[in-house]
Amino acid sequence: MAQGPLSYSWLSFPFYAPLSGSVTQDLSNHLYQGVPEIEVAVITEAGSFGSQLGALTKVVLELAERVVPGYDETKAETLGALKANPEDASEAKTPLEQLIVLDALVDEIKKRHRQAAERDARRALEQLKRFDEKRYASFVKSLNR
Template identity: 35%
Template structure:
């Protein structure tokens, strides 16, 4: 036989102790794990709101300081000559976009709650009255 593996036909599987198959879950993307852990603590919207509020507050304080020193606030001067938008203006656009989306979701939730209450009132007026009393007590 010219096949160098001819003996494999006659051999039986032999595994030394602890030499069997090993399955190990290795996650190479540490950033993904970090994102998941952070997302458990705080949503993307909460993080965005916190960061945008902090930047706006910082901008207001720096603007007040600049005006007190007789200077033009930075967010008013960046990009004026070249026609570019400033990071503060882009942030304001982002904040406005997020606020519009939040408003739309609030309106949808409000309509859904009204529909559910109207359905409950139609189906079970006694339970509707009880629900309203419970809700008013919580306020």
């Protein structure tokens, strides 16, 4: 069997099984209804969807605290149930309970990411100190300015 540049077998062609190729998801603003230029301006100038939703969530929960009878008990029970069994987070019954759970989950995710960033920074600083104490001292001094 010849092994030249013109000899091919069916194995030499790229073959992709279903869902095995590159998978990308377009999260750009043109997926949303509205004027794309305005959507981009809102996201870049006013704030991300997450920051907008976060502000709305905080306002709704603050209003609920002032207006809804028994809000503190509802919040305590909902968060207690969430801590006891995090897998049941989707089982919140009322929209208020769902919002309380979502807010708590978002806060937990943010906390984990802050802790990871702090841990990474601490490791990097310890490594810099081991490799070059003068640069470490200079860097730490620059942080205190």
